[in-house]
Amino acid sequence: MDRWDWxxxxxxxxxxxxxxxxxxxxxxxxxxxxxxxxxxAGGVLAERPSGAADRSKGGGP
Known part of the structure; x- marks a missing residue:
């Protein structure tokens, strides 16, 4: 947990x-x-960066 979570x-x-x-x-x-x-919201935001990284490599839809 970072300072924003606290x-x-x-x-x-x-x-x-x-x-x-x-x-x-x-x-x-x-x-x-x-x-x-x-x-x-935390669960959704935690999954968001992994999808963005896949799309930048051309691996996503």
Missing amino acids: LVLLGIVLLGLGLALLAPWLGVAVTGLLLTAAGI
Whole structure:
């Protein structure tokens, strides 16, 4: 994990804690949604460079 991953993780935790002070169910729901979105986006972005490298060599569609 690089520094940006830690920054996003800290932001999600602080957002969840802040919302939990307002309404516990809201904090849990929003934090879960943000973690799911971050996980999906991270997985997609992690696969992206390998495809771009194959296309630059002429190996992709």
